[in-house]
Amino acid sequence: xxxxxxxxxxxxxxxxxxxxxxxxxxxxxxxxxKIIWINIAIVFGVVAILAGLAMYFVEETVNYKxxxxxxxxLILLLTITIQVVSYRNRGFAFRTHDVIYRSGAIAITTTIIxxxxxxxxxxxxxxxxxxxxxxxxxxxxxxxxxxxxxxxGVEKEHAEAIxxxxxxxxxxxxxxxxxxxxxxxx
Amino acid sequence: MKNDFSSPQRxxxxxxxxxxxxxxxxxxxxWLPLFLLWIxxxxxxxxYLALAFVAILIISLIVGYLQYRNFTFYFDTDNDEFILRxxxxxxxxxxxxxxxxxxxxxxxxxxxxIIKVHGLEVDTAGSNKTEVxxxxxxxxxxxxxxxxxxEEARASVGENEENVERPLEQPQHxxxxxxxxxxxxxxxxxxxxxxxxxxxxxxxxxxxxxDDYFRYTDYDGDVYNDFxxxxxxxxxxxxxxxxxxxxxxxxxxxxxxxxxxRITKQNNSLLLSYxxxxxxxxxxxxxxxxxxxxxRNYFQKKMDINDLKIRQATDIEVSAEKKKHxxxxxxxxxxxxxxxxxxxxxxxxxxxxxxxxxxxKLVLNCFKALVIPLGIYFTVCALWAExxxxxxxxxxYAVIVSLLVFFGYRNYRLYVNNDFIIKQSGAWDIxxxxxxxxxxxxxxxxxxxxxxxxxxxxVKIYTAGGEMAYGVANYTRLKKYVNYWLYQVETAKQHWM
Numbered sequence: 001x002x003x004x005x006x007x008x009x010x011x012x013x014x015x016x017x018x019x020x021x022x023x024x025x026x027x028x029x030x031x032x033x034k035i036i037w038i039n040i041a042i043v044f045g046v047v048a049i050l051a052g053l054a055m056y057f058v059e060e061t062v063n064y065k066x067x068x069x070x071x072x073x074l075i076l077l078l079t080i081t082i083q084v085v086s087y088r089n090r091g092f093a094f095r096t097h098d099v100i101y102r103s104g105a106i107a108i109t110t111t112i113i114x115x116x117x118x119x120x121x122x123x124x125x126x127x128x129x130x131x132x133x134x135x136x137x138x139x140x141x142x143x144x145x146x147x148x149x150x151x152x153g154v155e156k157e158h159a160e161a162i163x164x165x166x167x168x169x170x171x172x173x174x175x176x177x178x179x180x181x182x183x184x185x186x
Numbered sequence: 187m188k189n190d191f192s193s194p195q196r197x198x199x200x201x202x203x204x205x206x207x208x209x210x211x212x213x214x215x216x217w218l219p220l221f222l223l224w225i226x227x228x229x230x231x232x233x234y235l236a237l238a239f240v241a242i243l244i245i246s247l248i249v250g251y252l253q254y255r256n257f258t259f260y261f262d263t264d265n266d267e268f269i270l271r272x273x274x275x276x277x278x279x280x281x282x283x284x285x286x287x288x289x290x291x292x293x294x295x296x297x298x299x300i301i302k303v304h305g306l307e308v309d310t311a312g313s314n315k316t317e318v319x320x321x322x323x324x325x326x327x328x329x330x331x332x333x334x335x336x337e338e339a340r341a342s343v344g345e346n347e348e349n350v351e352r353p354l355e356q357p358q359h360x361x362x363x364x365x366x367x368x369x370x371x372x373x374x375x376x377x378x379x380x381x382x383x384x385x386x387x388x389x390x391x392x393x394x395x396x397d398d399y400f401r402y403t404d405y406d407g408d409v410y411n412d413f414x415x416x417x418x419x420x421x422x423x424x425x426x427x428x429x430x431x432x433x434x435x436x437x438x439x440x441x442x443x444x445x446x447x448r449i450t451k452q453n454n455s456l457l458l459s460y461x462x463x464x465x466x467x468x469x470x471x472x473x474x475x476x477x478x479x480x481x482r483n484y485f486q487k488k489m490d491i492n493d494l495k496i497r498q499a500t501d502i503e504v505s506a507e508k509k510k511h512x513x514x515x516x517x518x519x520x521x522x523x524x525x526x527x528x529x530x531x532x533x534x535x536x537x538x539x540x541x542x543x544x545x546x547k548l549v550l551n552c553f554k555a556l557v558i559p560l561g562i563y564f565t566v567c568a569l570w571a572e573x574x575x576x577x578x579x580x581x582x583y584a585v586i587v588s589l590l591v592f593f594g595y596r597n598y599r600l601y602v603n604n605d606f607i608i609k610q611s612g613a614w615d616i617x618x619x620x621x622x623x624x625x626x627x628x629x630x631x632x633x634x635x636x637x638x639x640x641x642x643x644x645v646k647i648y649t650a651g652g653e654m655a656y657g658v659a660n661y662t663r664l665k666k667y668v669n670y671w672l673y674q675v676e677t678a679k680q681h682w683m
Contacts, residue, residue, distance in 0.1 A: 017669045097676040109632045112668070114675045117627040117682065142499065142682075143627030143648030 020100055020112055025091030031132040032153030036083050038128050044076055082106070092151050094162060099139065101151055111149055115169040117141050123159055135159040139166070191334055194258040194271070200301045201257070201322030206250025207297060208321075213242050249274070259320060261334060266342055268308065268335060270318055280318060282308060287339035290332040292325075294465040304328045308335065361456075362525065364447035368491055368517030372444075373437030375485040376493065376516075376615075444516050449526075456529065458513070468513060474498045474683055475530050476625050476651025479512075480523060481617035491517045494526060497651030499683045512652075527620070531606070535620050538603020541667075544642045547658045548595040555587050589613070600656045602667050607647070609654055623671045624678035625649045631668060633661065647671070650682065 051068060055061050061068070086105035093100045098114040122138040129135060133156050139149040154162065221238075224230050252274045259270045266284040271277065289309040298305060298321075306328050308318040323331070445462035456470040477497040486492065494515040518526060528534050563580050567573045593613040601608040609619045626647050633643040637658065644657020645664050657664070 017673050019665065019669055020672065021665050098672060104632075107632050107634045109630055112629045112631075112672060113627070114672060116676065116678070141627040141648070142650040144650075144653070146653070147628035147630075147648035149628070 018095075020098075020110065023093045023095065023100055025093045025100065025102055028087065028090050028092075028153035029132075029134055029155050031134060032129075033084075033087050035126075035128050035132060035134065035153065036087055040076075040079060040083060044072075044079075048072070090153075092154075094165065099149065099166075101149055113139055113141055113147075113149055115166065116173045117143070118166060118170055120170070121163050121166045123163055125156070129153070137162055191259075191261045191331055192263055194260045194269075196258055197254060197320060197322045198303050198324055198327075199254075200303050202247070202250045202254045203301055204250075204297060204303065204321045205253040205257075206247045209249040209253070210243065210246035213246055217242065257320075261338065266338060268318070268338075270320075282318060283342070284335070284338040285342040287335055289469065290335050291467050292328045292332060293467060296463045298322065299465070306331060360448040361451045362449040362518065362522050364444065364460075364515070364517045366441070366445075368519070369441050369444055369447070370437065371486070371489045371491050372493065372517040373440035374433050375483060375489070375491075376440070377432075377436050440516060444514075447515070447517075449515070451529070458515070470496060470498065470513065470530070472530055472532055473681070476649040476682075477619060477621050477654070478527065478530055479617055479619040480527070481612065481615050483615045490519045492520070492523045494518055494523065496530060497649075499650035531620060531622060533605055535606045535608060536603060537601040537608055538606070539601065541600040541602065541656075541659050541663055543595065543598045543656075544640070544658045544660065546637070546640065546642060547598065548591070550658065551591045551595065552588075555591055556584060559587075560584060600659065602670075607654070607667075607671070609656055619654055621647065621649060621654055623674040624680050625651075625682050626671055626675050627682070629668050629671060631664065632657070637661075 051072065055065060055068070082105045086103065089105065089108055090101075090103045092102070097116075098112050100110065100112050102108060102110045119140045119142055121140070124136040124138055125134070126136070129152070134153050135156050136150055136152040137154055137159050139151075141147050221235065224235060253272070256274055256277070257270075257272045259268070261267070262269050262281075265281075267281045268284065268287070269282075270280045272280075287308060291307045291309065293305040293307060295305070301322075303322040304325050306320040306323060320331075442462045444460050447458070447460040450457040450459070452469075454472070458466075458468045458470065460466055475496055476499050479495045479497075480492050481495070482492045495512040496515070497512045515526065524534065560580060560583075563573070563576075590613040594611070597610055597612055597616050599610040601610070605622060607621045607623060611617055611619075626649060628648040630646045630648075631643055632646070637643060641661045642658045643661040643664055644655060644659070645668060646653055646655040
């Protein structure tokens with residue numbers, strides 16, 4: 001697009017920078033795997049009941065019984081594998097200036113949000129996670145819904161502390177911003 | 187003469203025309219189906235219909251007059267509020283505190299242009315809809331009201347608040363004007379791909395139609411062959427005709443939308459004004475700009491025109507639909523492009539270190555755009571032999587898509603330096619997107635498990651005005667950049683907005 005004379009090739013000194021990929025991530029709470037099992041059980045239980053009812057009452061399904069069962073078992077196994085792998089892959093870390101969260105089974109995604117770009121933080125407790133005393137931390141930015149971060153399976157107290165930490169960072173930022181603006185005014 | 191807005195006043199007398207027309211439009215829209223029905227049925231004499239129409243016209247004018255009578259506005263200096271009253275039966279009083287005024291726009295529709303009046307809209311904080319619209323005032327009044335409102339808004343918020351636009355000091359000379367010639371060039375060279383899709387869809391349905399026609403009328407072989415030849419000629423003609431139509435429609439669309447495009451610099455922001463039928467006015471503030479992209483294709487390169495798209499930060503409450511909406515400046519030449527980029531990005535963007543995509547990107551795109559669709563087609567062929575009739579189509583598709591994929595891969599680049607992240611992409615329309623690192627909100631790095639060995643991954647950065655994704659490319663390099671961007675965001679002195 002640009003002409004050749006626009007081309008420059010300044011070196012960037014990145015060797016001294018802290019590396020996000022070398023950060024030790026803390027895994028989700030052990031009880032979170034139980035929540036995963038319960039969720040799978042509920043979803044597949046409901047599907048199994050519906051399928052059972054269909055097989056019992058609708059005569060046309062007789063010929064497909066075998067296929068349905070095999071399909072069901074395959075999807076169940078696949079779901080379990082993906083869920084377990086994704087549970088193992090998940091991890092988070094709170095650095096001085098940003099939060100890192102890793103997730104995914106087939107594709108591993110690492111999300112990083114600097115604290116000075118966080119808009120607000122929320123804690124969310126589902127009814128299953130409440131039984132185990134776990135909560136989800138929702139971190140919102142102005143970068144749109146797909147850039148927001150959800151860290152599930154964090155112990156309630158821990159999550160509360162993290163929320164306080166983040167809120168503290170945000171207000172810190174805002175104060176600094178205001179101070180800067182005041183300086184500018186003078 | 188300075189107008190005094192401290193006591194309630196009416197719009198320009200010509201407002202009756204504007205309001206009457208609005209009322210007429212509403213009633214016509216409501217009555218049209220019924221009228222059409224009556225005309226088609228033909229039971230009611232034409233005279234009555236004509237009378238009814240005249241009645242509607244008169245009623246509209248009366249409504250317009252009453253609306254005009256009841257529409258008053260003034261600035262209440264005691265409470266620092268702009269007050270507007272309207273309504274014939276249901277009377278409404280709208281009061282806007284001065285500190286809620288975000289912006290004041292002067293607009294002009296075609297009708298307003300003809301009768302030489304202007305409209306004025308007040309944007310307020312906390313609502314995405316413009317509630318306050320004055321439909322007809324003279325240009326001088328509009329200017330002085332705008333000045334007054336912005337002055338008051340500024341006074342009540344405080345001098346240093348940058349949220350409020352400063353009043354017009356004096357009309358300034360446009361900084362850039364897009365000529366009709368540039369618009370013409372843009373019109374005939376843009377949107378081929380989109381139009382091509384429409385063309386393709388039309389072609390398929392035509393083919394289907396002709397096929398059905400021959401299937402259901404019993405022609406024997408010879409006649410069929412003759413007809414096939416005619417059909418091919420006819421198709422070629424239709425194809426050419428549609429291509430011609432596409433160019434003409436694009437041309438008209440561009441000219442009507444962007445006619446008389448003027449860009450004026452005003453107190454550290456850009457004022458855009460354009461449009462043939464509806465004149466639009468928009469303000470761009472550099473600190474709100476999140477992403478800028480410049481695109482042009484081969485023809486446009488030869489003619490020295492670029493298409494600029496600007497994405498600004500929007501309020502969080504605003505719908506996602508609006509967020510995607512970008513401001514477009516068509517037909518700017520190389521020099522104007524440089525000037526605009528310099529102003530919007532506060533620095534002339536230079537290309538830094540180049541990151542090429544991994545060849546897996548090419549393989550992946552071939553798979554997605556060629557192997558899967560053609561695979562589906564041949565599977566359908568295997569099951570349903572008639573699908574083979576469309577084999578030419580598949581070949582045509584394969585050729586075009588191969589070209590697009592290949593050039594798309596060849597143009598795919600990421601350039602990183604201290605100040606900018608620049609992504610180049612596209613096969614025909616080559617696009618360059620510019621993001622300043624301190625506008626980043628979130629960074630995501632994604633790697634599929636089979637990409638681990640090859641050390642490749644994809645990165646996606648999120649700004650308040652949109653996203654930018656790049657990959658598949660060298661993971662080690664991407665990690666280096668991500669660390670660097672994070673460092674830049676976390677130490678940034680500038681605010682993202």
